[in-house]
Amino acid sequence: MQLDRISANIRYRTPWEGLDLGFVMARQWFWPLWRLWFITALPLTLLAVALLHQWPWAVAVMVWWCKPLYEPLLLFWLSRRLFGEELTLRETAGQWRAVLRPRLLANLTLRRLSPNRSFFMPVSHLEGLTGAERSKRLEVLSANQSVGSWLTIGGIHFEGVLQFSFLLLVLYLIPDELRPDDWLTMLAGEEPVSAWLSNAFALLAMSIMAPFYVAGGFALYLTRRSVLEAWDLELAFRRMASRFKPARPTAVLLLGSALLFGMVWPAADSWALEHAGAQQVIGEVLQHEDFGSRSTEKYWRYTGDTPDEQKPWQWDTSWVPIVAEMFEYLLWVAAAVLLGWLLLYLLRLTDWLPQRRAARSAATPSVLFGLPVTPDSLPQDVAAAVAALLGEGRVRPALSLLYRATLVRLIHDHHVQIPDSATEGECQRIVAGQRPAAEGDYFARLTRAWVWCAYGHAAPAAADIAALADAWQRLYGARADE
């Protein structure tokens, strides 16, 4: 199996991220791993039940204690799957003898409580190391980090949480009328039903956590090796190699051999060092600060009791009621302020405040469809200006002036609210709705004439415009003189 066939992204990771990668792996392949776990766990559980059925707690302890028996198969399957080889359950189970054997006795006795069980498992099961070699290897792999132990500690607690969550969920789902009053004592008591229920959920919780635990340790191991052996750099370099050395395809070929990954420890010969020289080099590498560290630990030591001569000291609490009263008033003030603010906020939202309304209507548009509609933009005497323009024969500017003047009067003298996005047609509808009929009719006529002139380029007769100007003088002229 080679590194370029690995189905996990190889990059420089912290050990914590390595752990998380394991959880991703376990989720990806959860169902095969879960079933695989039961292949060994279920027979053992049945055996335990058959042997110890009088003592439910003993069954739980035995099933729990034999965990190292169920996990190697998961690791074996996972290590093959990660490098693209998908074994069936039958094929995996067929190899149980070879897979389970390494260090089985130690794992079930002395090493059972080792906090690094899943992190160290790949070394003994996949690299096949034993004895001093193994412990040296573990030292290198676990240098300067304790993530493997945290995985175990987390796993124990996660299992407990899941087990009791399931148990409680079942209890919650029992209707009130059927639930025994003192279910807590029932759980703690000698009732066999609850004990077996608890055992069943413990088995379920263990089966759920096992893939995550094994994959977490495995991925942590891979991450550590990937950092120590720079797998990410190897992959990157191999991708570049064809451009650096286009003529030599064979050079790429054998490098994967350093990463052969099976039941034997691969790297020893691929570094091409003589055995004697290798010992020395290994010694030098291990001397490096990355493979171990010196630290000073400070701790407290009990040096005996010193007699406590101080009298028990009393708080002077006479000031407390005063402070309390002040605090109460402060709270009332705060409540009043909050209430007031809320009211104000509500008023502003609902437009009930007069100045708010004024402010909104004051926002009159200064330009409508490209025409300036401010009082300043008009001549003093509009009717005269229109007549003068007509006299010069400039019909279009005259009509424009008249139309603008009408809009300005409507907006500024009659406070007609026209949004600045309105079109001519919308203006006409607004005016018709808000002003007397005479003004509405006039504005309709004017708008029609203006639209025809502006967009249709059909200029009305000068006499029509003069008539409109007269009407304007009647309707708005007086106001303009004020």
Add this chain to the structure above:
Amino acid sequence: MLQLDTVHTFETPEGVDLGLRVAGPVPRALAFVLDTLIRYTVLFVLSMILLPLAELGVGAFLIMLFLMEWFYPVLFEVTRGATPGKKAMGLIVVHDNGTPIGWPASLIRNLLRVIDFFPLFYGLGLLSMLINRQFKRLGDLAAGTLVVYAEEARRSAVVIEAEARALPVPLAVDEQRALLDFAERSSKLAPGRVEELAEIITEERGHAAVQTVLGYARWLGRGR
């Protein structure tokens, strides 16, 4: 080919892929435990000061208890990006798109702790984290937040002791970075392994190969 990773990529409108390195249940649980310890230490100290003060003290303590229970994570997440426990584990809370978390999202994700806690000690939250692709508990799902690692794995600055050498071929950015990484990490790798790596991209052998690759890295480094 399937490439498993813990990275959640978010593509910005500009077409830039942001890689967020999502954190799993174990570091998050440890961060939670740390936070709980901090919270209860503060509450313990407060109780020593406040409880002797008769009813005012009890009232103030209960208010503090309420605030610490519900707003301790919110306050720290919004102002600092993460609670002290998460900071200690190198974690930070962000929106799904990588932006810093704000009040609404933080309030939602922390108020929903009640649901995650159900039925016992975050049972539902744990299951959700194990199932979800981005290790989200239900509060994270509702608020659209992620808990991610804040910093890149630490790098050390090194002086490259080799003669600068021009690259024979043009390289993409990540490939250049691989060369610089090689220079930074080569002192920490086994010497034989360093030579083996260097020989992948040079015709030379042994120490000369390493010097060549280090030379490329130096040449790249000077351009920065």
